[in-house]
Amino acid sequence: MTRNFLQMFFKGALIISAASMILAGCAKDGNDGIGLVGPAGANGKDAIVTCKLCHNPSVVDSVATQFQLSKHEFGEAADGEAGNTACAPCHEQEGFKYVCNMNIPATFAKVGTDTTYTNLYMTTATTAYGKLGCFTCHSSLHTSYGYADFTPLTTVAPVPMTMWAGAKTINLTQDGGKSNLCVKCHQPRPFTKSNTGQDKNVLNYAQLVSLPNDTFYSPTRSNILNVLKPSYRTHTHYGTVGAIFAGKGGVEFGTQPYPQSIHSTAASCQNCHMAPMTGAAGGHSFKAKGNFNGCNNATCHKVGQSSGLMSASNADFVSDQSGIKALLTAIASKLKINGVEILNRNGDATTNLWYSLTANHYDGYLNIYDPVNNPTGSTYNTTMFKNPSTTGFTAAQITTNNSLPAISLTNAQMGAIINFQLCLREYSLGVHNYKYTNALLTNTLAILP
Template sequence: MRRILYLVLANAVMLLMVYSFSASLSSCTKEGPTGANGQNGTDANSWCVMCHTTANMDAVQAEYVTSKHGIAATVAEGNRNTCAACHSNEGFNEVWRTGWDTTAVNNAIATPIGCPTCHGGVHLNFDTTQGFDYALQFTDPFRERFDSSTISNLHGTSYLCAKCHQARLPSPFPTSLLLTDSLKPSSYRYGTHYGVMANMLSGQGPFKFPGSLPYDNDQHTSVAQCADCHMAKANGTQSGGHTWRMKNDDGSEHLDGCKKCHPSATSFDINGKQTEIAALIKQLGDKLHAITVNGVTLLEVDNTGAYTGQIWPSTTTAVMIPNKYAAAMLNFQFAMRDKSNGVHNYKFTKALLQNTIDAI
């Protein structure tokens, strides 16, 4: 049914394009979509070309080619069925439809994430009272991989990003948080994988050790979309827009998105919250690193002494560890691999870190 609707709409849109094209030829103005409250509609030409000009599409393309989304390395393992869903165009196009976590088979020809990965849909309406329609593929709540709960407290276009930027299911999974139960991590790579941002923004996934701080979400969960911050007006091809980067080439911060809601912001570290969260991440890391189980020290350090997020060096043979330490280790990965030092969801990140530190 929905597909038929798509086809009907696609045809209608094509007609509208032909219509507006001939309109421009005869240089008379035709009406576009009806305005709100029975006001006159916008002229279809000026409406469509807010986005559909060669100059704008070229600018978006120029931003896009600098993003890691489109580079060949992103797709390097995109043909494996356990990776394709988030690392290739074909994989994503398959799994958002099937609802599976993996593609059915390994895909020999996987191409990088590109415009049609996110925008493969058609315009469903031109009613601006409902916000802009960007012809996106996927904007629905979904069952997350980590603990099978449904992520449904985000809004707008965030679900599109969240479908890929979510933690993967570690094996084995610590079902109880008891010190008496133990498990053997599958390998030194045991954990959440890298893109945990959606779990942190929604406050779903990490292990909620009982503790002194409540697991409340900050207001970003309900008012800020990923795109509000990451796709604020582009600063050339350095940050914002379709680069998705929050920092410019010289490391300075792109604050345009923040300023929409925090007009006086001068850095991401609003009220010192990033500094506070960075210190808590370090504190949890230090506490875990001081733990030795069955002759193995938890948390690998690199040659500068910084935590990599890996449970132990690749040369270490896996040992049994208590569930509680495995869960604390996974929480450390959530906070560290979120990469925002609490900007995504300050209150939740603080409760997660403090309660985990207190519990181990």
């Protein structure tokens, strides 16, 4: 114990001695102590304090609060589609940036030794993730840490339509092409020749127009002739607004040119959907419903015009929406086989995003029995059609399915289904492009018997 005490004593003495030498060195300047005070040196270079230009209550903080109201922020698809390389280009931030940066085409091609076609518009497994956020659209953020990082946007390039395998392109040049950023995702998905024995290429939409009375699907003929087997979820997906706004991509029956509303060339998505906030709409909420700030300005709707200021009660606004709603209802009433409706009704206002757009609450899906994906179908539809595929059905469900009438479709009916879905799911009842929507539905109605 004495030995340990002596070791601790000597170590402590050494530490005190060393500290004294250091303090002495700090207290003196050379042999004679502290020197005379000289002139002040040059000012140092200012630190780069640019973060506060954006990260302050009036810029990023305000935008972040608005973004909380956006479906881009609180939507669940980013979680559900993570890892899915086909869905990630729109539902995952890194997937979207990948297809933009790599200029991934919207074409279909036979890859390697494959005998069937593949949709090339997909991301990689390593980029199929990421909830949508600021960097999705503003991919240059935190480059210079200045306000200039908000631009350029991730893309403003023309958008090849995936529905048409790149054969048609949307290019909304107004407002610097900013709308192309939105249309990159808000566009319809392709229908493919997906039946057994088919080449999986995109559907021949032109044939629906040129041969309207030909059979598109019949349960009594071979799969070689039935290029697509209809199901409850045979649909254009949900983001159809880009096609309608641009006035391009519908199954255009008739021979007359399809007119365009001035919105398609004079207004951008941002003009209306990012107008100054009113309630929960505008800004980075991206919502436009009930907010007419983007409509009522010196270059659009103003006092003195025949239509006057725009509002939910404006006569033209009400008339145009009522007319499109009537056309959708008329087409649905013609899409029947022996009295059974082809289009699905869904009376649940929570699950049916388009509940209020038609009196019968159509959702754009097909009225085909599917207890897995549409378990409430029989609640809202008096009779349903037999499902051509019973994969995943129980024995009891197969028995129920076999008791239902079979569905068959002509080319005209298939084209009408597509156009109905396009115009229902663009959600505005024609506001985005009334003239094109009206022409598309009017000509569709005329082609149906």
